[in-house]
Amino acid sequence: xxxxxxxxxxxxxxxxxxxxxxxxxxxxxxxxxxxxxxxxxxxxxxxxxxxxxxxxxxxxxxxxxxxxxxxxxxxxxxxxxxxxxxxxxxxxxxxxxxxxxxxxxxxxxxxxxxxxxxxxxxxxxxxxxxxxxxxxxxxxxxxxxxxxxxxxxxxxxxxxxxxxxxxxxx
Amino acid sequence: xxxxxxxxxxxxxxxxxxxxxxxxxxxxxxxxxxxxxxxxxxxxxxxxxxxxxxxxxxxxxxxxxxxxxxxxxxxxxxxxxxxxxxxxxxxxxxxxxxxxxxxxxxxx
Numbered sequence: 001x002x003x004x005x006x007x008x009x010x011x012x013x014x015x016x017x018x019x020x021x022x023x024x025x026x027x028x029x030x031x032x033x034x035x036x037x038x039x040x041x042x043x044x045x046x047x048x049x050x051x052x053x054x055x056x057x058x059x060x061x062x063x064x065x066x067x068x069x070x071x072x073x074x075x076x077x078x079x080x081x082x083x084x085x086x087x088x089x090x091x092x093x094x095x096x097x098x099x100x101x102x103x104x105x106x107x108x109x110x111x112x113x114x115x116x117x118x119x120x121x122x123x124x125x126x127x128x129x130x131x132x133x134x135x136x137x138x139x140x141x142x143x144x145x146x147x148x149x150x151x152x153x154x155x156x157x158x159x160x161x162x163x164x165x166x167x168x169x170x
Numbered sequence: 171x172x173x174x175x176x177x178x179x180x181x182x183x184x185x186x187x188x189x190x191x192x193x194x195x196x197x198x199x200x201x202x203x204x205x206x207x208x209x210x211x212x213x214x215x216x217x218x219x220x221x222x223x224x225x226x227x228x229x230x231x232x233x234x235x236x237x238x239x240x241x242x243x244x245x246x247x248x249x250x251x252x253x254x255x256x257x258x259x260x261x262x263x264x265x266x267x268x269x270x271x272x273x274x275x276x277x278x
Contacts, residue, residue, distance in 0.1 A: 017189055023209060121231050141238055152249055159252040159253050
């Protein structure tokens with residue numbers, strides 16, 4: 001990774017983490033979702049840094065685009081009155097959650113050391129990521145690919161059925 | 171290649187994604203609004219994806235398995251957020267609230 005890659009990593013990591021902290025800590029849910037979009041864009045930048053350009057585009061399209069818009073709609077549909085204090089903490093849970101989260105993080109960061117037993121490859125990622133992914137998705141992973149397609153269809157129909165307005169007497 | 175002190179390796183990405191995961195987990199455990207909890211679950215799923223892509227790049231750059239898994243995780247996450255929001259809207263229509271403390275049908 002070149003010097004600019006290192007600079008880009010630290011910049012993107014700082015932006016992503018800061019935005020994620022704001023997502024969790026802000027009290028206004030709409031602002032939370034806007035910072036969520038910033039987090040997703042930061043992760044898309046990290047994907048570009050990791051030479052996963054197709055995933056970076058997917059991240060921008062699906063997460064920063066579709067998911068954030070959908071969440072904003074859900075927020076608007078489920079709030080009455082102001083947005084000022086829509087995303088509060090449950091302070092009874094904070095005392096329990098703090099140590100739990102710290103323990104989980106310690107375990108995960110500790111496990112990062114285990115990865116040292118796998119040799120870091122010196123090969124480069126092939127530049128044509130879309131072609132490679134397409135071949136894999138339609139050959140070795142074709143069953144999972146088709147199941148994912150059915151899953152998306154089921155989720156679509158299920159979401160429509162669940163969120164449909166129920167008329168009285170129906 | 172720059173010197174090893176400033177070089178960014180696999181461990182940097184692992185720790186970053188662990189931090190993101192921890193932030194998301196904290197939100198899931200402490201937020202009162204059901205939509206906020208769903209947002210934090212998305213954060214956690216993104217941390218996992220970052221991990222998959224980083225391992226793919228540094229350990230098996232030509233195999234692409236990590237990227238394929240990330241594609242599937244993104245698919246499932248999209249389905250999950252769609253159905254989850256629909257459920258929250260349906261519950262809101264019954265109870266006029268999205269506060270998780272008031273979703274207590276299963277208590278007696």
